[in-house]
Amino acid sequence: xxxxxxxxxxxxxxxxxxxxxxxxxxxxxxxxxxxxxxxxxxxxxxxxxxxxxxxxxxxxxxxxxxxxxxxxxxxxxxxxxxxxxxxxxxxxxxxxxxxxxxxxxxxxxxxxxxxxxxxxxxxxx
Numbered sequence: 001x002x003x004x005x006x007x008x009x010x011x012x013x014x015x016x017x018x019x020x021x022x023x024x025x026x027x028x029x030x031x032x033x034x035x036x037x038x039x040x041x042x043x044x045x046x047x048x049x050x051x052x053x054x055x056x057x058x059x060x061x062x063x064x065x066x067x068x069x070x071x072x073x074x075x076x077x078x079x080x081x082x083x084x085x086x087x088x089x090x091x092x093x094x095x096x097x098x099x100x101x102x103x104x105x106x107x108x109x110x111x112x113x114x115x116x117x118x119x120x121x122x123x124x125x
Contacts, residue, residue: 002041010039012082013048013090020077028066032059037097041090048090051097057104060096067094 018036033055040049054060079089
């Protein structure tokens with residue numbers, strides 16, 4: 001369970017990296033929806049696990065690979081944005097958040113179920 005300090009820092013990192021993606025990488029993300037869904041901070045605030053959601057899902061691996069290749073630029077921009085507020089700019093690690101993909105699979109499974117209509121003669125008392 002994260003401390004209040006970790007939660008506050010996570011929120012700050014999430015907001016700032018979202019701005020960085022929007023301002024600096026919007027051209028690379030053209031036609032794709034890239035969202036920071038969660039940030040988990042280490043107890044010493046020196047490491048941030050950043051979870052990214054990508055829509056459409058088929059571009060997810062390419063986007064995460066692009067972000068990993070540009071991680072130093074993201075961290076540099078983050079340092080310029082929050083450097084006066086924090087003592088340490090955390091190391092960044094990006095991970096694909098597959099929650100939306102899993103929800104989509106569950107929805108398609110539910111939709112594919114063949115559930116018969118209830119029999120009106122089979123009423124309960």
